[in-house]
Amino acid sequence: MMKATTISPAGSNKASNHKQVIEINNLRKGFGEQEVLKNVSLELLNGENLVVLGKSGSGKSVLIKCIVRLLNPDGGTIQVLGENVSALSSDGLGELRKKIGFLFQGGALYDSMTVRQNLEFPLRRIRKNLTQKEIDEKVKEALEHVGLTDSIDKMPSQLSGGMRKRISLARTVVVDPLIMLYDEPTTGLDPATSDEISALINAVQKKYKTSSLIITHDIECARATANRVIMLHNGEVYQEGRLEAFEKSTDVLIRSFFK
Numbered sequence: 001m002m003k004a005t006t007i008s009p010a011g012s013n014k015a016s017n018h019k020q021v022i023e024i025n026n027l028r029k030g031f032g033e034q035e036v037l038k039n040v041s042l043e044l045l046n047g048e049n050l051v052v053l054g055k056s057g058s059g060k061s062v063l064i065k066c067i068v069r070l071l072n073p074d075g076g077t078i079q080v081l082g083e084n085v086s087a088l089s090s091d092g093l094g095e096l097r098k099k100i101g102f103l104f105q106g107g108a109l110y111d112s113m114t115v116r117q118n119l120e121f122p123l124r125r126i127r128k129n130l131t132q133k134e135i136d137e138k139v140k141e142a143l144e145h146v147g148l149t150d151s152i153d154k155m156p157s158q159l160s161g162g163m164r165k166r167i168s169l170a171r172t173v174v175v176d177p178l179i180m181l182y183d184e185p186t187t188g189l190d191p192a193t194s195d196e197i198s199a200l201i202n203a204v205q206k207k208y209k210t211s212s213l214i215i216t217h218d219i220e221c222a223r224a225t226a227n228r229v230i231m232l233h234n235g236e237v238y239q240e241g242r243l244e245a246f247e248k249s250t251d252v253l254i255r256s257f258f259k
Contacts, residue, residue, distance in 0.1 A: 019045065019046040020043045020044065020045060020046070020079075021044050021045070021046050021080070021081055021178065021179055021211045022042075022043060022044035022067065022078070022079065022080050022081075022179065022211075022213065023043045023044075023077075023078075023079040024040060024041055024042050024043070024063075024067075024076065024077070024078050024079075025041050025076055025077045026039045026040070026041055026075065026076040026077070027039070027040040027041070027063070027066060027073055027075070027076035027077075027078065028040075028073060028074045028075035028076050029059075029062055029066055029071060029073045029074050030074055035235060036059045036062045036235050037059045037062055037063060037066070037073075037235045038234070038235045038236045039076070039236065040059070040063065040076070040232070040235070040236065040237055041076075041237065042230050042237065042240070044179070044211055044212075044213050045211065045228075046211055047205070047209060047210075047211055048211060048212070048227040048228060049201065049202070049205055049212045049214060049225045049226055049227045049228075050211075050212065050213050050214065050226070050227065050228050050229075050230065051214045051216060051221075051222045051225060051226035051228070051229045051230070051243075052064075052213065052214065052215050052216070052229075052230050052231075052232060053216065053217065053219075053222055053229055053230070053231045053232070053246075053257070054217060054231060054232035054233065055217055055233075055257070056217065058232040058233055058234065058235065059232055059235040060183075060184075060215040060216075060217075060232055061105075061183055061184070061215060063215070063232070064102075064181050064183050064213065064215050066078060066085075067080060067085070067100075067181065067213070068085075068097055068100060068102060068181065069085050069086070069088075069093055072086070073086065080096060080100070080179070081096065081099060081178065081179070083096055098126045098175070099177055099178045099179065100177055100178070100179045100180075100181060101172035101173060101175070101177035101179065101180045101181065101210070102172065102180075102181045102183070103165075103168055103169055103172050103180065103181070103182045103183065103185055104168070104183055105183045105184040105185075105187055108168065109156040109164055109167060109168055109171070110156070111155070111156050111157060113155075113156075114152070114153050114154065114155055115143070115148070115151050115152050115153065115154055115155075115156070115159075115167055116139060116152045116153060118156070118167065118171050119138075119139045119142060119143070119167075119170060119171050119174050120135055120139060121171075122171060122174060122175050123135050123138055123139070123174055123175060126175045127175060138174050139152070139174065140152075141174075142170040142171070142173055142174040143167075143170050145170060145173065145200075145203065145204075145207065146166040146167065146169055146170045146200060147166070148163060148166055148167060148170070151163065151167065161188060161189060161193070162189055162190075162193035162196065162197070165185070165189065165193075165197055166196070166197070166200065169185075169197070169200055169204070173204055173208055173210075176208060177208070177210060178210065178211065179210060179211050179212070179213070180201075180204060180205075180210045180211070180212040180213070181212075181213050181215075182201065182212060182213070182214040182215060182216070183215050184215055184216055184217070184218075185197050185198075185201065185214065185216065185221065186198065186216065186218045186220075186221045187216075187218070191220070194218065194220065194221060195220070195224065197221075198220070198221050198224035198225050199224070201214065201221075201224075201225045202224070202225055212225075214226070219257070219258060222243060223243060226243045228240070228241070228242060229241065229242065229243050229246055231246065231254065231257070233253060238253065238254075239251070239254065246258060
């Protein structure tokens with residue numbers, strides 16, 4: 001296994017102190033007799049884009065759900081922004097989740113709401129002190145960031161898959177999260193739209209100074225966004241380091257992934 005490397009992410013002003021915003025130690029999670037995660041340890045540094053690569057069934061999505069306690073781990077510890085996630089009360093967990101943006105694989109927009117209403121909803125729930133004028137400004141800013149201000153009064157059903165993914169990203173960043181969790185952000189998209197989403201991930205990192213964990217099996221997305229890479233295989237950390245080291249590796253498993 002390659003020794004893990006620590007880097008200062010490009011395009012970030014927050015990563016110079018290498019502070020950990022997520023620290024996972026010996027994480028285990030199984031379902032019945034199937035052990036999905038086996039003693040997984042990793043850290044997300046302040047301001048970086050960390051890509052977690054792995055083929056289907058490697059435990060990537062289970063990992064990200066454990067971080068926000070959508071799933072409870074069977075063992076190990078998860079620290080997020082200095083908080084022990086497993087030890088948090090319901091109220092404490094709710095407060096922590098307000099600081100984390102989660103872009104789901106399917107986008108998860110509310111079909112019965114317009115784009116405007118989809119973005120207003122988390123603002124009213126999380127940023128309760130905002131005036132309507134401030135909400136309007138935040139919504140406009142987020143839509144400008146993803147290039148879709150003209151879609152503000154459309155319904156999700158009127159948008160293409162790529163547009164829905166961009167609106168979902170706008171809805172996630174509108175509340176100014178400290179951490180972004182991306183679950184297969186380019187799955188199901190054509191190559192051109194995938195490239196747009198990868199570019200937006202980098203733009204979010206730069207504009208909002210986020211620390212991002214990007215779960216993917218899309219090598220092009222990894223190439224476009226990664227400051228550092230962790231590869232999962234059979235529920236374990238197989239290798240960690242810079243993407244260039246993966247691409248130069250002679251390891252048979254890694255080479256099969258990077259064909």
